[in-house]
Amino acid sequence: MNEGFEKIKKRHLVDTVIKSILIALSLGAFVFGAMLLIFKLLIIDFSPAYHLLISVGAAAICGVVCFFLLHKSALALARSLDEEFALGEKVQTMVRFKDDRSDMLALQRENAEETLKGIKTKKPIAKRFASALICLALSVCMLLPAVIVPRGVEEAPPPPPFSFTEDHEFAMNMLIEDIESRDSFNTETRDAIVAELRSLIDRLKSTHTLDGMYMNVIASIVKVDALVEEISTYKTVCVAIDKSENHDMKLIARSILNLQGYEFGGDLGDIRENYKGDTLDPKTNEVILTLTEKLSSLSTELVTKLATLTDYESETLTVGLGTFAAELASALEEENANKQQSLIDKAFENVSREVGEELTAQWNAKDARTDVISRLTVVFEIPKSMIPPLLGDALPTLSTSEGEGGSGDDTENGASGGYGEGNELFGSNDLIYDPFSEDGAKYVLYGEAYDDYYKTIEAILLDESVSTEAKEILREYFRKLSDGTKKN
Amino acid sequence: MNENIEKIKSFSESVAKIKAELAQDVVGNKDVIDSVIIAIVAGGNVLLEGVPGVGKTRLVRSLGRVLSLPFSRIQFTPDLMPSDITGTNIIEKDDAGKLNTVFRKGPIFANLVLADEINRATPKTQSAMLEVMQEHKVTVGNNVYTLDEPFFVLATENPIEQDGTYPLPEAQMDRFMFKLIMKFPEVDELEQIVAMTQKTMEETANAVVDGKAILDMRALAATVPVIPEIMNYTMRLVANTHPERTASVAAAHKYVKYGASPRAAQALITAAKVRALLKGNYNVSYEDIDELAFPVLRHRIKTNFNAGNEHLSTDDVIKLLIKETRAQR
Numbered sequence: 069m070n071e072g073f074e075k076i077k078k079r080h081l082v083d084t085v086i087k088s089i090l091i092a093l094s095l096g097a098f099v100f101g102a103m104l105l106i107f108k109l110l111i112i113d114f115s116p117a118y119h120l121l122i123s124v125g126a127a128a129i130c131g132v133v134c135f136f137l138l139h140k141s142a143l144a145l146a147r148s149l150d151e152e153f154a155l156g157e158k159v160q161t162m163v164r165f166k167d168d169r170s171d172m173l174a175l176q177r178e179n180a181e182e183t184l185k186g187i188k189t190k191k192p193i194a195k196r197f198a199s200a201l202i203c204l205a206l207s208v209c210m211l212l213p214a215v216i217v218p219r220g221v222e223e224a225p226p227p228p229p230f231s232f233t234e235d236h237e238f239a240m241n242m243l244i245e246d247i248e249s250r251d252s253f254n255t256e257t258r259d260a261i262v263a264e265l266r267s268l269i270d271r272l273k274s275t276h277t278l279d280g281m282y283m284n285v286i287a288s289i290v291k292v293d294a295l296v297e298e299i300s301t302y303k304t305v306c307v308a309i310d311k312s313e314n315h316d317m318k319l320i321a322r323s324i325l326n327l328q329g330y331e332f333g334g335d336l337g338d339i340r341e342n343y344k345g346d347t348l349d350p351k352t353n354e355v356i357l358t359l360t361e362k363l364s365s366l367s368t369e370l371v372t373k374l375a376t377l378t379d380y381e382s383e384t385l386t387v388g389l390g391t392f393a394a395e396l397a398s399a400l401e402e403e404n405a406n407k408q409q410s411l412i413d414k415a416f417e418n419v420s421r422e423v424g425e426e427l428t429a430q431w432n433a434k435d436a437r438t439d440v441i442s443r444l445t446v447v448f449e450i451p452k453s454m455i456p457p458l459l460g461d462a463l464p465t466l467s468t469s470e471g472e473g474g475s476g477d478d479t480e481n482g483a484s485g486g487y488g489e490g491n492e493l494f495g496s497n498d499l500i501y502d503p504f505s506e507d508g509a510k511y512v513l514y515g516e517a518y519d520d521y522y523k524t525i526e527a528i529l530l531d532e533s534v535s536t537e538a539k540e541i542l543r544e545y546f547r548k549l550s551d552g553t554k555k556n
Numbered sequence: 557m558n559e560n561i562e563k564i565k566s567f568s569e570s571v572a573k574i575k576a577e578l579a580q581d582v583v584g585n586k587d588v589i590d591s592v593i594i595a596i597v598a599g600g601n602v603l604l605e606g607v608p609g610v611g612k613t614r615l616v617r618s619l620g621r622v623l624s625l626p627f628s629r630i631q632f633t634p635d636l637m638p639s640d641i642t643g644t645n646i647i648e649k650d651d652a653g654k655l656n657t658v659f660r661k662g663p664i665f666a667n668l669v670l671a672d673e674i675n676r677a678t679p680k681t682q683s684a685m686l687e688v689m690q691e692h693k694v695t696v697g698n699n700v701y702t703l704d705e706p707f708f709v710l711a712t713e714n715p716i717e718q719d720g721t722y723p724l725p726e727a728q729m730d731r732f733m734f735k736l737i738m739k740f741p742e743v744d745e746l747e748q749i750v751a752m753t754q755k756t757m758e759e760t761a762n763a764v765v766d767g768k769a770i771l772d773m774r775a776l777a778a779t780v781p782v783i784p785e786i787m788n789y790t791m792r793l794v795a796n797t798h799p800e801r802t803a804s805v806a807a808a809h810k811y812v813k814y815g816a817s818p819r820a821a822q823a824l825i826t827a828a829k830v831r832a833l834l835k836g837n838y839n840v841s842y843e844d845i846d847e848l849a850f851p852v853l854r855h856r857i858k859t860n861f862n863a864g865n866e867h868l869s870t871d872d873v874i875k876l877l878i879k880e881t882r883a884q885r
Contacts, residue, residue, distance in 0.1 A: 147785075156837055156839070156841035156842075156843060157786060157839060157841040157842060158837070158839055158841075160783050160785065161781050161783050161838075161839035161840075164783045164784070165781050165783075168781070170779060171560045171561050171564060171779075172564060172776070172779040172780060172781065172838055173781060173838075174561070175561060175564055175838045176781060176838035176839050179837065179838050180839075
């Protein structure tokens, strides 16, 4: 019984499910499109996962709600059939009294079924799913423009402004005066530093952004650092004499560094102690002989090592040490022990004075550099993290072995990266502060920090507010760092 | 069970036969004929309103022939007494010469009664019909006489001649299941009537069913299902005729003076069941209720001055009540 109606019911259920799914999909797509469009137009960043989650959630809720709204009970379905096809409430009566077994109801059901057979209840697909198809079309109308419309371009916030104040100018002039008043270091270098600072004042007067100011000031810091490094020879000389296996040579190298303020231990005093007059007692000819040989060897090696520094042969530090070697050699030729001792003492005294004076000059230059950098940093409030690794901060790589010494490759500080080439490496394994590290600001090896700094500076170099001159200084600086060329 | 089903199926066939036979004697007014048949099967009485000569009496006489039922006619006049209708006790001498009181049945003791021009009798006489029409019983003195079933009263009234008439009281009006309006026949129908009566004035219809068949049909009709929605609609329709109800529709408040009694609801449902079967259906539909609302309600509700002022007939008001009640669904 009621086969026809059961069939209609089943078809209605299937249609409702399909309609609900289509409408749910439509709503999901609509929500997705609407959100996409809104976020694109308002330039809002939104996780695609959340985007998808919300759309799927909306579709699921809509699907369930649609199903319950569209699904008709048997009685409601009967009512709609009666109304639509004017069946005189036959179907409703059939459904209402489906459990009644009386003859009249049996006939009524039969009559209702006959009537249902006589009508065409199945509509064309387009009509059955019209509402769902309209929803689908609407969602496509929303989705298409949402996909096609390009994302709005976010207006970059205006760069923070900078203006060169009178206070800045006053501080800069004070710094220039201070540098000019220092006469204990290379005049050309001092003039170059002063010129750079004056140039900086000019550049800053035409700079109106904070970033531009930072770049100009940092360019000047880098320039001053490079100027001072230009006249600094102690690193090269130290490395040259450190390559000797002679323990005394290493002591000389460290002594030079100590004079520059770096704690490497050791002093020329150690060498001198070894050659005190007491140890040159005639009675201990063997000792004298041994020491004489050592001194002879030291002077020979010193001369040999320094001879490799062709670029520095006329440089005071090299000349001073060469003289020391020559005086030692000369002292060793003296047969008179006392006289010999006196000559050795004089050689030490001379080397201490001449080399010391030179190193003091270099130290003063370094001091001026440090002063310029620190005062510029304070006056213009340059964040420390923005200042790139400076040449003056890098250490020469020295052997720390007290005994046999060794080649540069065997040194504790390692032999790769950093400033210089081949074995002439400076501080490649020293830890320095790197604010641009991918893992955040931290202390890293000098070599690793270089790349980060270079990338950052390269990006900043695209800033139009940075003067061409400042850009050139920075490029040159990093070129030097990368190819290890110490001199232009 | 099969026999019962056959009976149900033959219901409309029987009705068709009745209608076919009646058509031999009564021309036109098919709706009236249908309604009269519905009323007979449903066990109701009919008040027929129509101008003289439209075939009211002929319809009842012919109906008596078709249904093989005894027929009597009562011509209501102002001097008609209740006993002239119900009958009376008379003193009669028996064979032994003893005087006995004997009840002589009046014309009401028939299955089909034509109460012609019922509104011409006095209210006293009219009220004699109340018990008969409602309970199918006659009380004379201390005796109660039950009438044979089926019992059917078809009363007529003339809408034109109002002088010397006594309008039927509401209580009696309520006893009539339907009030039917017999229209004046169309020209072609008139031609047929004249042609037919040239041959003979006698009814020619043949008997096709009997009283028992009518009672069986009534019992069958009672089993026709009515869904709760239609039942509720019917009750609302009747209730909406009452202007004193605040929940009634606007038309009732505006055009109705007083509404229909609960008998109207009973009549609607009972008649709708018969109509459904008559139409070959096995359930009551809204259409059945709506169609029957006119004959059932038109004599039970009284329209007010507004309706008259707007030239709205009772049927127009009923139409509005139906429309507004439907809108309440």
